[in-house]
Amino acid sequence: MKITVAHTPDPDDAFMFYAMFQGKIKTKLQYEQIIKDIETLNKESMDARYEVTAISANGYVQVSDRYMLTRSGASFGISYGPIVVAAHNVDLSRAKMGVPGYMTSSYLLYRMFGPEAKDYIEIRFDKIPDAILSGDIDAGILIHDEQLTYEKHGLKKIFDIYEAWREYAGNLPVPLGFNAIRKDLPKQTIADFLDDFERSIRYAMAHEDEAVRYAMQYARYTDMEMEKKFVRMYVNDLSIDFGETGRKALELYYKRAEEKGLIKPFKPEIV
Numbered sequence: 001m002k003i004t005v006a007h008t009p010d011p012d013d014a015f016m017f018y019a020m021f022q023g024k025i026k027t028k029l030q031y032e033q034i035i036k037d038i039e040t041l042n043k044e045s046m047d048a049r050y051e052v053t054a055i056s057a058n059g060y061v062q063v064s065d066r067y068m069l070t071r072s073g074a075s076f077g078i079s080y081g082p083i084v085v086a087a088h089n090v091d092l093s094r095a096k097m098g099v100p101g102y103m104t105s106s107y108l109l110y111r112m113f114g115p116e117a118k119d120y121i122e123i124r125f126d127k128i129p130d131a132i133l134s135g136d137i138d139a140g141i142l143i144h145d146e147q148l149t150y151e152k153h154g155l156k157k158i159f160d161i162y163e164a165w166r167e168y169a170g171n172l173p174v175p176l177g178f179n180a181i182r183k184d185l186p187k188q189t190i191a192d193f194l195d196d197f198e199r200s201i202r203y204a205m206a207h208e209d210e211a212v213r214y215a216m217q218y219a220r221y222t223d224m225e226m227e228k229k230f231v232r233m234y235v236n237d238l239s240i241d242f243g244e245t246g247r248k249a250l251e252l253y254y255k256r257a258e259e260k261g262l263i264k265p266f267k268p269e270i271v
Contacts, residue, residue, distance in 0.1 A: 001189055003051035006034035006041055009218035010144050011227045012075050012234040013054055013177070018211040019203035020196050028192035035218065037124065038177065039101030051182050052193060056101075057175040057253055058108035061263050067180035068190075068269040071241045072198045075234040076173035076249065081162030082106035083147060084114065085155040086139040087132055092159065094118050098132065098140030100125035105176045106141045106161065108263075112256045113164035129153050143176075148226055168256065172249040173238060181271065190271060201240050 007013040019025045021033050034050060042059035044050070048066045060069060082105075084092070097117035099107045107120070117139075123131050128140035129150055139158060142150055150157075165174045179197070181190055204211035212228050238246055250268055257263045 002030035004032040005052040006050040007054045008038045011215040014215035015211045015231050016201045018214045020200035027196040042103035055180045056105040058105045059103040068271045070179045073179040074242045075177035076238045078173045080233050081174040084159035085150050090138045095138035098123040098128045098137040169252045175253045
């Protein structure tokens with residue numbers, strides 16, 4: 001059976017899918033690979049377009065009737081998370097805030113813990129630093145590689161979303177990116193995908209350099225050590241199976257969002 005898997009070009013995603021898409025492991029299923037940025041995939045998930053799709057913890061809220069989260073392939077920040085940067089100190093309650101998408105985990109996290117901004121402006125995640133420097137926005141939420149490069153642009157961190165999360169959730173990791181699989185697929189197909197994907201992640205972690213080199217073809221930067229650092233930030237043992245730790249973190253994530261009136265109560269389904 002052949003299914004379509006949509007993921008982002010970000011190093012952590014490409015790293016985890018490397019082995020199953022490049023024939024490094026023998027897979028039980030055949031795959032068609034689609035690569036798009038996370039907010040595009042969040043929006044396309046509303047139509048249940050792909051059998052498997054990368055999705056934000058926030059985006060999943062709106063499609064939980066059609067998708068289940070997979071226990072493998074998640075990106076949790078164990079000691080890192082999205083940050084807010086600006087060119088200088090600004091009053092965030094009066095700021096025009098650039099956000100990488102209204103369905104992203106980082107946007108919802110900021111709304112949970114940060115000062116309510118004057119305006120939120122959706123900007124593609126890799127364009128946010130330039131938008132700050134040009135004066136189009138006062139501050140912006142950074143995700144992905146830009147978290148490692150903002151200081152080179154003369155920007156400074158003014159709010160650490162992870163630190164706010166840690167005050168709330170203790171040592172639990174912050175939920176960020178996930179993979180979701182359609183509920184209407186046969187049970188055996190779901191089981192076969194989960195097995196293929198877990199083995200793919202394990203292969204990548206055991207062959208880090210070659211998997212990072214593969215991921216570099218989609219990277220916006222040419223610094224392999226930087227990309228390796230980013231992968232290590234978000235690909236870890238929880239990416240293989242996030243287990244009870246990840247479930248508890250998700251429970252607190254959605255509980256906080258519900259208490260703030262940002263989402264309606266719901267229970268995620270995990271396979």
